[in-house]
Amino acid sequence: MAEVSIENLDVQFGAVSVLKDLNLLIAEGEFIVLLGSSGCGKSTLLNAIAGLIDVTGGKVRIGGEDKTLAEPKDRGIGMVFQSYALYPQTTVEGNLSFGLRMAKMPKDEIARRIDRVSKMLQIEPYLKRRPAALSGGQRQRVAIGRALVRDADIYLFDEPLSNLDAKLRAELRVELKELHQTIGKTMIYVTHDQVEAMTLATRIAVMQNGVIQQLASPEDIYERPANLFVAGFVGSPGMNFFDGSLRSEAGKTVFVINDGPEIDVSDYAFDAPVGQSVTAVLGIRPEHLFVDAGDLPLRLPFNVKVSESMGADSVLWGTTAGQKASVRFGSELKLNPPRGTEMELGFSSRTLSLFDAESGVRL
Numbered sequence: 305m306a307e308v309s310i311e312n313l314d315v316q317f318g319a320v321s322v323l324k325d326l327n328l329l330i331a332e333g334e335f336i337v338l339l340g341s342s343g344c345g346k347s348t349l350l351n352a353i354a355g356l357i358d359v360t361g362g363k364v365r366i367g368g369e370d371k372t373l374a375e376p377k378d379r380g381i382g383m384v385f386q387s388y389a390l391y392p393q394t395t396v397e398g399n400l401s402f403g404l405r406m407a408k409m410p411k412d413e414i415a416r417r418i419d420r421v422s423k424m425l426q427i428e429p430y431l432k433r434r435p436a437a438l439s440g441g442q443r444q445r446v447a448i449g450r451a452l453v454r455d456a457d458i459y460l461f462d463e464p465l466s467n468l469d470a471k472l473r474a475e476l477r478v479e480l481k482e483l484h485q486t487i488g489k490t491m492i493y494v495t496h497d498q499v500e501a502m503t504l505a506t507r508i509a510v511m512q513n514g515v516i517q518q519l520a521s522p523e524d525i526y527e528r529p530a531n532l533f534v535a536g537f538v539g540s541p542g543m544n545f546f547d548g549s550l551r552s553e554a555g556k557t558v559f560v561i562n563d564g565p566e567i568d569v570s571d572y573a574f575d576a577p578v579g580q581s582v583t584a585v586l587g588i589r590p591e592h593l594f595v596d597a598g599d600l601p602l603r604l605p606f607n608v609k610v611s612e613s614m615g616a617d618s619v620l621w622g623t624t625a626g627q628k629a630s631v632r633f634g635s636e637l638k639l640n641p642p643r644g645t646e647m648e649l650g651f652s653s654r655t656l657s658l659f660d661a662e663s664g665v666r667l
C-alpha cells in the first residue's frame with residue numbers, strides 16, 4: 305500500500321505560516337504534480353511528506369500508517385532533487401550503491417538492482433565514471449537511478465528537470481512518464497512548469513499561498529479551471545479574460561462585455577443570476593477563438609495589434625472592446641493581417657468559462 309494522506313497539515317517557519325490546514329489524498333500508483341509559482345509552498349509540502357522538515361500540525365500518513373514524526377529513511381520513499389546531490393568523489397556505480405551499502409544489503413542484490421536500474425535509465429555506459437564527467441541529463445538520470453535502486457513505495461521529485469536545457473527537459477519528461485508507466489509506483493512531483501504538469505500528472509494540485517486551489521486531472525484543470533487563478537496559471541498564451549456583467553431574463557442569460565457586445569451564454573450550465581446584473585469575467589482560451597467563424601454561434605469583435613508565428617502555431621494579439629485578447633491558430637492558415645485589421649471571431653459556449661468577478665470562483 306503506497307497511499308499518501310495529508311491531513312490538516314500546518315507548517316510554519318517562525319511567525320510565517322507556509323501551509324495552512326492542507327488536505328490531500330494520493331492514491332497508490334498516482335502521479336501527482338504540485339504546481340505553483342515560486343514560494344507557494346510546494347517544496348515545503350514535499351519535504352513534509354519526506355520528513356525533511358518538522359510540521360507544526362496535522363498528519364502525514366503513508367500506506368495507512370502515521371509517519372508524521374518518522375525519520376525520512378523509515379518512510380519508504382525515494383527522493384530526487386533539482387541539484388542532483390551526487391557524491392562527486394565516487395563513481396556512478398558508487399553513487400547508486402551508497403544507500404544500499406549503508407543499509408547492509410547483500411552484494412549480489414545490490415549488483416542486481418544496479419543492473420536493472422542502469423538498464424532502465426540507459427546509464428550503463430557511465431557506471432565507472434565520476435559525476436563531473438557526465439552531462440547534466442546523465443547526472444539527473446543517475447540521481448533518479450539512486451532513488452530507484454532503493455525500490456521505494458513512493459518517489460518524490462523536486463523540480464528534477466529545471467537545471468536542464470529545453471530539449472533535454474522534454475526528452476527526460478517523456479522518460480519519466482514511461483518510467484511511471486513501467487514501475488507503476490506512486491510519484492509526487494514538484495514543478496512550476498505547466499507543460500511538465502500537464503504531460504506527466506494523473507492529477508495536478510495547483511497551489512497558491514500554501515493552499516491547494518484545485519486538485520484535478522490535467523484535462524479538468526485546463527478545461528474547467530476552478531477559479532481565475534488556476535485559469536490564468538495554466539495555458540500559453542494565457543486564457544483571455546473579459547470583464548463584464550451577467551444578466552438573466554426570461555430564460556435567456558447574457559454576458560455583456562464592458563463597453564462591448566452582449567454574448568448569449570444561455571447554454572452554459574450554471575445557476576444564472578435572475579433579475580439583477582452581476583459583475584463577472586468571461587474566460588476563453590486563445591485556441592477556442594476562431595478567425596474563420598464558420599457557423600459557430602457566438603461572435604466577438606477583434607482588433608489586430610501584432611501577429612506572431614511560432615512554427616506550428618501562430619498567435620494574433622489585439623483587443624476586444626478595448627480589452628486585451630489573443631487568438632491561436634494553426635500556421636497552415638497563413639494569416640498575417642496588418643495592425644488595425646478588424647475581424648469577427650467565432651466561438652462556442654462549450655469552451656468558455658465564467659467566473660464571479662469578486663471571488664474569482666468559477667460559476
Ligand SMILES: Nc1ncnc2c1ncn2[C@@H]1O[C@H](COP(=O)(O)OP(=O)(O)OP(=O)(O)O)[C@@H](O)[C@H]1O
Pocket residue numbers: 317320322340341342343344345346347348349496
Ligand atoms: N527553512 C525555512 N525557513 C523560513 N522560511 C522558509 C523555509 N523554507 C521555506 N520557507 C519559505 O516558505 C515559503 C514556501 O517555500 P517553498 O520552498 O515551499 O516554495 P516553492 O513553492 O517550492 O518555491 P520554489 O519553486 O521557489 O522552490 C517561501 O516563502 C519560503 O521563503
